[in-house]
């Protein structure tokens with residue numbers, strides 16, 4: 125039996141989850157790994173705050189130094205944000221401690237230098253919980269898909285927005301209503317900006333992109349759009365065409381050591397795509413490798429227990445598995461967002477769109493120079509018009525608006541991911 | 557750089573896949589693991605056979621001894637069947653070689669003793685490819701979900717039958733037609749018995765059950781039913797009720813160290829279940845852990861490349877990751893198959909079933925003593941009648957037949973998995 129002294133930073137949602145899991149699963153962990161974890165101290169902001177966990181008072185401290193003085197072997201960081209988390213992690217690594225963190229913002233912004241510091245000090249820095257909550261995505265990349273070249277991945281990395289989109293689509297409620305519901309259920313923060321504007325997903329995408337393609341990915345260069353401008357009509361029109369709209373994080377490398385495209389934004393997925401059916405707060409990652417073909421991992425992307433699970437697994441793994449320092453090959457070359465390809469255009473209108481209007485739209489599209497086969501779908505609804513085009517030019521919306529004289533309240537265009545077709549007509553029919 | 561000498565047993569679908577992957581991905585592997593794999597020899601049955609792979613002739617041998625004499629570090633077994641694979645693996649382990657195999661039959665039947673032998677000899681025996689093809693299921697259990705108690709899993713572990721069921725449902729073709737199609741596409745063997753009767757899935761279930769629940773699972777005690785008696789009408793009636801029929805491998809433990817239930821057989825899954833949408837030759841495993849909650853892994857369950865991927869990953873891992881010998885706690889106590897719970901009853905009839913007949917059926921069910929709320933669904937079709945009952949007794953089909961005087965050609969009842977309800981009415985409506 126090896127005793128491992130653990131210093132815990134933060135006792136919020138994730139920190140308490142870790143504390144409870146280490147207690148409830150102590151025997152399983154000991155049996156399987158021969159490791160006995162002891163929490164030597166817990167750093168919090170406020171020692172007087174009422175805590176959910178009993179008998180914890182003597183462990184609490186507000187001074188990081190005091191925690192380090194306990195000669196801990198591993199520091200678990202569950203504070204969040206860049207500072208003081210970054211300083212604490214640096215000091216822990218320099219003191220020869222392994223570090224496990226759930227902090228996606230910090231790892232997205234400073235992962236490269238912190239990884240290098242860990243390597244220099246001969247300790248490990250693991251951050252499974254920072255991407256996909258309980259889903260062992262990073263471990264799968266590091267240890268289980270070592271020999272594969274992954275050339276593309278697509279992922280749903282933010283449970284809050286996936287929950288909001290699911291509710292808007294199935295209940296027909298507005299973004300604001302769905303957000304309020306998510307906040308009430310504890311799925312969204314009081315300040316939901318980071319989730320709904322896609323920033324949280326962009327942090328995770330930057331981390332996943334770096335580990336997958338083995339190049340440094342500056343998070344500031346990841347293209348990022350959120351879901352604030354999506355409304356329920358758009359979701360339902362897309363559905364009637366055989367698609368669902370998801371906040372998708374995508375990464376692709378063009379050729380070995382080639383440039384990358386990394387983007388977060390709403391995109392249409394055909395029903396047949398493995399990510400189209402990911403509902404509510406679930407996250408999922410779809411990887412495409414040259415030997416394994418495709419692998420999809422699905423699970424709970426956040427929440428006390430799943431996130432704690434990832435941190436506790438990391439805690440076992442810093443003690444059991446060898447370090448994997450990857451092999452970063454310098455900074456990534458990021459391509460600008462591709463606005464070509466297939467695209468979904470949605471015009472929200474004050475009036476109902478009639479079949480006669482649809483005929484007019486077809487005529488305008490023809491005049492623009494689009495062939496019949498370029499228009500893969502055209503659907504009118506009570507509150508708008510949806511078109512899927514196989515060829516796209518950013519000028520199309522303006523031309524359509526000018527020609528049609530519609531009273532348009534909202535124009536959006538979105539990329540269509542995967543094969544453009546109503547690949548599951550039975551499903552499409554069911555909601556049209 | 558570490559040079560690793562590899563002896564390959566078998567150069568069929570999987571063996572050639574491994575050979576090609578080691579060649580095509582040599583640089584990636586070397587860069588990431590610092591390992592250089594060299595194939596020292598390849599055991600085949602027939603040296604004269606024409607081979608797909610060029611320049612391989614000098615490596616071929618038909619004598620296992622000759623291969624071992626080359627002082628190989630790792631033996632990869634891709635022959636299949638119990639003998640001579642078992643003898644070769646034993647001799648390799650005794651000679652101090654690590655062993656990687658794709659052989660589910662062998663590991664299901666003799667995994668316990670072979671694992672023990674490997675442990676005794678201080679070498680590793682890995683068999684990721686034996687369960688779920690390219691999907692890293694076993695690695696996830698061994699290394700990434702170490703601290704979780706997994707109390708239940710459900711899985712689709714046979715791609716051939718999943719392909720057949722998918723085609724029968726979507727095309728309305730018979731079992732025989734779908735099987736012929738699968739054989740033509742190379743998804744099914746000339747002798748499909750092991751796949752369609754559920755044996756292949758039972759082997760994999762036994763392996764998965766042993767690693768998940770950490771007890772020895774005698775494969776002979778796994779309850780096993782195949783898909784030969786399923787017909788397209790049944791699939792479509794189930795679908796009209798909001799379910800899909802899948803060949804499901806299920807494992808559950810009742811209480812810590814409690815008895816197990818392990819069964820393979822067709823079961824109904826509501827559309828909302830993560831496995832309901834697994835199409836064609838894909839495999840999937842849905843795990844439920846006490847901290848992580850649920851994790852689903854999906855990917856290609858067979859085929860040259862995905863299977864080779866799993867073997868090559870294992871090959872890297874025997875050299876990079878520490879052994880995980882699990883902690884088997886004696887032999888499993890297996891519960892008999894539970895015939896209670898919710899159940900789907902399907903009566904295939906020569907005549908069309910009318911609404912009047914349905915009223916009669918309701919009356920008979922009432923007479924048997926079932927409340928209105930016990931009957932969750934009742935649907936008539938051109939070729940039969942489908943009922944979902946929340947309470948079940950094996951005598952029900954006989955009573956119904958006796959009372960109704962229908963010309964029934966086929967009676968089947970199947971378990972219903974997950975919550976009994978048409979949980980996705982839109983989908984259900986789409987096919988009714």
Ligand SMILES: NC(=O)c1ccc[n+]([C@@H]2O[C@H](COP(=O)([O-])OP(=O)(O)OC[C@H]3O[C@@H](n4cnc5c(N)ncnc54)[C@H](OP(=O)(O)O)[C@@H]3O)[C@@H](O)[C@H]2O)c1
Nearest residue numbers: 134135136137138168169170202203204226227426427431
């Ligand atoms: N919540 C999730 O589901 C989830 C999922 C994946 C990753 N994460 C990541 O996990 C981290 C923690 O999230 P959380 O939801 O657990 O946050 P939280 O509930 O807000 O808890 C934060 C904890 O850190 C402590 N803390 C904050 N600032 C501190 C400071 N300057 N010095 C000392 N202690 C400080 C707080 O102390 P007091 O208790 O005294 O206020 C509190 O215990 C974040 O990086 C987050 O992105 C969270």
Ligand SMILES: NC(=O)c1ccc[n+]([C@@H]2O[C@H](COP(=O)([O-])OP(=O)(O)OC[C@H]3O[C@@H](n4cnc5c(N)ncnc54)[C@H](OP(=O)(O)O)[C@@H]3O)[C@@H](O)[C@H]2O)c1
Nearest residue numbers: 566567568569570600601602634635636658659858859863
């Ligand atoms: N195929 C898949 O997609 C898949 C997926 C997962 C797991 N697996 C497992 O992988 C293993 C191999 O499957 P496979 O599809 O590659 O089989 P296969 O195509 O039939 O190839 C078998 C190979 O083994 C050789 N062999 C057979 N008996 C032998 C003996 N007594 N002595 C020496 N060599 C012998 C054959 O030699 P010759 O070439 O000279 O005939 C052939 O090269 C099986 O355990 C299978 O269950 C297969």
